[in-house]
Amino acid sequence: MLLLLAIIQLIAISAVSAAIYDVTKYGADHTGKVPSTDPIARAINDAESHGEGIVHFPPGEYVTGPIELKSNIILDIPEGTTITFLDDPALYPPLDVSLPDGKRRKVDFTPLIRGFGLNNVTIRGNGVIEGNGEIWWDRLPPPATRPIVIYFYDCQNITLKNITVRNSPMFNVNIGWSDYIVIDGITIRNPESYHGSGPNTDGINLYSVTKVHVMNVDVATGDDCLVLDAWGYNKDRVPTHDVLIENSYMSIGHSGVGIGSITAGGIRNVTIRNCVFDSVCRGVDIRSNNERGGVVEDILYQNLTMRNCTWEGISINLIKDYNDKGRQPIGDQTPFVRNIRYENIRGDAEREAIYFYGLPEAPIKNVVLENVDMRSKKPEPILLRNTKNIVINGNRY
Ligand SMILES: *[C@@H]1O[C@H](CO)[C@@H](O)[C@H](O)[C@H]1NC(C)=O
Ligand SMILES: *[C@@H]1O[C@H](CO)[C@@H](O)[C@H](O)[C@H]1NC(C)=O
Ligand SMILES: *[C@@H]1O[C@H](CO)[C@@H](O)[C@H](O)[C@H]1NC(C)=O
Ligand SMILES: *[C@@H]1O[C@H](CO)[C@@H](O)[C@H](O)[C@H]1NC(C)=O
Numbered sequence: 001m002l003l004l005l006a007i008i009q010l011i012a013i014s015a016v017s018a019a020i021y022d023v024t025k026y027g028a029d030h031t032g033k034v035p036s037t038d039p040i041a042r043a044i045n046d047a048e049s050h051g052e053g054i055v056h057f058p059p060g061e062y063v064t065g066p067i068e069l070k071s072n073i074i075l076d077i078p079e080g081t082t083i084t085f086l087d088d089p090a091l092y093p094p095l096d097v098s099l100p101d102g103k104r105r106k107v108d109f110t111p112l113i114r115g116f117g118l119n120n121v122t123i124r125g126n127g128v129i130e131g132n133g134e135i136w137w138d139r140l141p142p143p144a145t146r147p148i149v150i151y152f153y154d155c156q157n158i159t160l161k162n163i164t165v166r167n168s169p170m171f172n173v174n175i176g177w178s179d180y181i182v183i184d185g186i187t188i189r190n191p192e193s194y195h196g197s198g199p200n201t202d203g204i205n206l207y208s209v210t211k212v213h214v215m216n217v218d219v220a221t222g223d224d225c226l227v228l229d230a231w232g233y234n235k236d237r238v239p240t241h242d243v244l245i246e247n248s249y250m251s252i253g254h255s256g257v258g259i260g261s262i263t264a265g266g267i268r269n270v271t272i273r274n275c276v277f278d279s280v281c282r283g284v285d286i287r288s289n290n291e292r293g294g295v296v297e298d299i300l301y302q303n304l305t306m307r308n309c310t311w312e313g314i315s316i317n318l319i320k321d322y323n324d325k326g327r328q329p330i331g332d333q334t335p336f337v338r339n340i341r342y343e344n345i346r347g348d349a350e351r352e353a354i355y356f357y358g359l360p361e362a363p364i365k366n367v368v369l370e371n372v373d374m375r376s377k378k379p380e381p382i383l384l385r386n387t388k389n390i391v392i393n394g395n396r397y
């Protein structure tokens with residue numbers, strides 16, 4: 001009877017948890033002396049050939065070149081594991097992938113960890129992914145593009161859980177044209193600036209995505225902490241919508257949460273709540289301009305503390321480089337921003353507490369700020385230009 005129970009339990013367990021593919025069994029070196037690029041690929045391919053699996057890195061140090069993920073894989077990077085990417089640029093050549101629908105996607109440098117056209121992928125664990133970005137930053141100044149650490153494109157059901165990403169050559173996490181994304185408990189650490197300018201190391205960059213939940217993240221970086229964009233031109237515009245960002249901490253970086261400036265595809269139904277932003281340049285901002293197009297609407301900001309913003313606190317800016325060119329004809333490239341709500345926001349900013357600068361041909365419309373207590377060092381803490389129907393703490397402007 002006992003044996004039978006044990007067998008039933010075993011069957012139950014194996015039915016719910018995928019098999020483990022330990023990278024050291026495929027020859028990976030956990031002392032970090034020998035690159036493990038090929039053994040890691042073999043473990044992933046073996047899991048894939050069995051339909052699914054957990055690719056596990058026992059605690060230790062691993063060095064490797066780029067890693068290509070497959071569908072139905074969990075990349076398990078537990079506490080005590082560090083995966084360091086080799087900083088030889090020759091390992092990251094330009095990439096031209098063909099996607100499931102036959103379209104092609106080119107990227108300038110092979111990402112450190114990539115997934116194109118995949119379904120059901122998780123990267124999890126309390127371990128560290130070391131991007132080793134210094135030699136790339138040394139090649140600055142921008143616009144040099146560089147490898148991205150985690151890059152998913154045209155994917156569904158992507159989960160990032162608990163991992164730490166450090167010292168990315170460029171963006172840390174970059175997910176585009178994808179749906180059902182969970183980012184929970186990850187930490188991102190990059191230098192604030194390098195050789196005098198931020199090295200374009202955005203923390204989490206999401207574009208043309210839907211069904212996104214970001215929670216419990218802690219980001220400190222040299223560019224925006226989190227960005228939502230929506231790419232696309234003409235008939236090919238792909239929106240971003242149904243996004244929830246909560247319980248997160250952003251410190252050091254250009255924007256706590258930035259929406260745009262790539263707004264062409266349209267961005268809607270976004271909630272950002274219960275977050276603390278510390279010493280970022282702008283607390284929260286929406287930015288676009290009359291070359292970007294698209295509609296940004298139904299955005300809710302709730303319960304945010306934004307301490308020591310070194311630029312503006314709450315910003316919506318549709319003027320490129322603060323350079324107002326006056327009224328332009330309305331067209332495909334005109335951006336519209338409307339139906340934005342800010343509730344229970346406190347903090348302080350060196351520049352304006354509230355900075356809304358619309359376009360004469362497309363004023364920023366229907367914005368409500370309620371219980372907003374943002375201090376500013378400027379004598380005029382609120383700037384409103386080209387706006388319509390703005391209500392700030394009960395006063396209509
Ligand atoms: C997703 O992948 C995991 C890990 O391999 C697997 O256990 C799970 O069954 C997959 N889920 C679906 C719905 O295929
Ligand atoms: C994530 O981290 C929390 C807190 O350290 C821990 O309780 C949880 O088991 C971790 N989950 C995974 C999948 O690593
Ligand atoms: C992704 O997950 C969602 C929610 O669990 C599910 O509805 C959807 O079918 C999944 N997508 C794919 C392609 O498996
Ligand atoms: C807005 O997005 C949330 C997820 O953040 C979703 O639950 C909700 O249904 C969406 N609302 C609409 C009107 O689509």
Ligand SMILES: *[C@@H]1O[C@H](CO)[C@@H](O)[C@H](O)[C@H]1NC(C)=O
Binds near residue numbers: 273303304
């Ligand atoms: C507001 O956000 C802070 C910081 O994330 C959190 O501790 C607090 O519980 C939130 N308050 C409410 C009412 O959700």
Ligand SMILES: *[C@@H]1O[C@H](CO)[C@@H](O)[C@H](O)[C@H]1NC(C)=O
Binds near residue numbers: 252279280308
């Ligand atoms: C405010 O932010 C600046 C720039 O990040 C930083 O140098 C300064 O120490 C911060 N001040 C406080 C009081 O946190």
